[in-house]
Amino acid sequence: MVQVAVLGYGTVGSGVVEVIETNKADIDKKAGTHLNVKYILDLRDFPGDPYEEKVVHDFNIILNDPEISVICETMGGNEPAYTFSKNALLAGKSVCTSNKELVANHGPELLRIARENHCNYLFEASVGGGIPIIRPLNYSLTAEKIDSITGILNGTTNYILTKMDKEGAGFDEVLKEAQDKGYAEKNPEADVEGYDACRKIAILSSLMKGKNVDYKTIYTEGITKITKEDFIYAGKMNHSIKLLAMSRDTEAGFLAMVAPFMISKEHPLYSVSDVFNAVYVHGNMLGDSMYYGRGAGKLPTASAVVSDVVDCARHPGKTIMCFWDDEDITLTDIADVKHRFFVRVSALKKDEAIAAFPSASELNAGVDGEYAFVTDNMTEKEFDEKLAAIGGAINRIRMAD
Numbered sequence: 322m323v324q325v326a327v328l329g330y331g332t333v334g335s336g337v338v339e340v341i342e343t344n345k346a347d348i349d350k351k352a353g354t355h356l357n358v359k360y361i362l363d364l365r366d367f368p369g370d371p372y373e374e375k376v377v378h379d380f381n382i383i384l385n386d387p388e389i390s391v392i393c394e395t396m397g398g399n400e401p402a403y404t405f406s407k408n409a410l411l412a413g414k415s416v417c418t419s420n421k422e423l424v425a426n427h428g429p430e431l432l433r434i435a436r437e438n439h440c441n442y443l444f445e446a447s448v449g450g451g452i453p454i455i456r457p458l459n460y461s462l463t464a465e466k467i468d469s470i471t472g473i474l475n476g477t478t479n480y481i482l483t484k485m486d487k488e489g490a491g492f493d494e495v496l497k498e499a500q501d502k503g504y505a506e507k508n509p510e511a512d513v514e515g516y517d518a519c520r521k522i523a524i525l526s527s528l529m530k531g532k533n534v535d536y537k538t539i540y541t542e543g544i545t546k547i548t549k550e551d552f553i554y555a556g557k558m559n560h561s562i563k564l565l566a567m568s569r570d571t572e573a574g575f576l577a578m579v580a581p582f583m584i585s586k587e588h589p590l591y592s593v594s595d596v597f598n599a600v601y602v603h604g605n606m607l608g609d610s611m612y613y614g615r616g617a618g619k620l621p622t623a624s625a626v627v628s629d630v631v632d633c634a635r636h637p638g639k640t641i642m643c644f645w646d647d648e649d650i651t652l653t654d655i656a657d658v659k660h661r662f663f664v665r666v667s668a669l670k671k672d673e674a675i676a677a678f679p680s681a682s683e684l685n686a687g688v689d690g691e692y693a694f695v696t697d698n699m700t701e702k703e704f705d706e707k708l709a710a711i712g713g714a715i716n717r718i719r720m721a722d
């Protein structure tokens with residue numbers, strides 16, 4: 322039997338208990354042993370809950386119980402999740418987590434401690450919720466040299482952008498509706514400013530390179546400046562606007578960035594709508610592969626955590642290989658990266674814009690008082706300089722390849 326403790330009885334933690342209970346016959350068969358949730362750690366009590374007897378308030382009860390071999394950390398945030406995870410690993414107890422913030426901040430260190438103590442730090446649920454993506458990168462694609470990863474990694478922003486696209490609604494209006502329905506957080510900053518997607522692409526990029534991509538060095542732009550007019554132009558070009566998190570080898574070096582992009586109908590990520598996530602991976606032998614599904618939510622995320630628990634049960638006393646050293650990778654300066662840009666300026670600046678971007682293609686979508694165009698491929702630096710020379714734009718959005 323594998324005795325499990327769950328840290329945090331919130332949305333994901335209660336989902337972990339539910340998944341283990343609902344699918345116990347299948348899970349035990351696949352694990353080759355019985356999984357039993359012995360403790361649930363939370364500050365609160367849960368009177369009337371079927372598992373109320375398992376609730377404890379002191380982490381040391383779990384840490385000092387030699388029967389506990391696997392801990393599901395579903396608390397979120399850095400502390401006390403970091404201290405609990407580190408102490409559990411030092412005690413030889415495996416940790417399975419959905420906590421992208423902690424994985425992005427301390428992944429290499431916690432992986433090293435797990436190796437030194439013959440246990441595991443597993444984090445399938447930290448990126449893409451229920452979508453298997455960590456395991457494919459770690460196991461299935463080991464024969465590949467992965468040269469690019471492009472993802473829609475945040476469900477909240479994908480829901481907002483999809484609504485703006487389909488209903489012609491404005492950002493504030495859709496955000497409020499998403500909050501009323503419980504799809505968006507009361508404080509939506511981490512989602513709409515791209516910080517959540519940034520942490521997730523930092524994790525995927527680190528696995529891609531086997532070294533550490535510090536999320537703080539990733540250029541990150543959110544979706545708060547996207548307007549319904551931008552979608553009118555996007556529609557005219559048969560494009561949509563998606564918040565993309567990407568990393569790739571470029572002529573200028575290794576790029577990782579998060580920003581809204583115009584993507585064409587032919588792009589594999591175009592049809593990823595609403596709260597769904599997808600990760601599009603290119604390897605030098607396989608070519609393209611794509612992983613799609615529910616990137617958030619109680620049961621999908623919990624299912625990924627439990628899949629890690631099953632992996633721990635299958636490998637008692639062994640550390641599953643994961644290449645993520647703590648050596649930091651220096652990212653290429655975004656200024657040196659080339660894109661085409663979609664640009665909107667006041668109609669009064671049309672002549673100046675044509676002079677500054679002589680080879681750009683005009684785009685007329687019938688929006689009054691504006692002149693819009695798509696530039697050639699150019700570096701961000703060159704683009705910013707030309708744009709500054711004409712006094713800036715109403716908005717500008719990068720075009721995806």
Ligand code: HSE
Binds near residue numbers: 616618
């Ligand atoms: N806030 C996140 C999202 C939850 O909207 O995708 C899953 O990490």
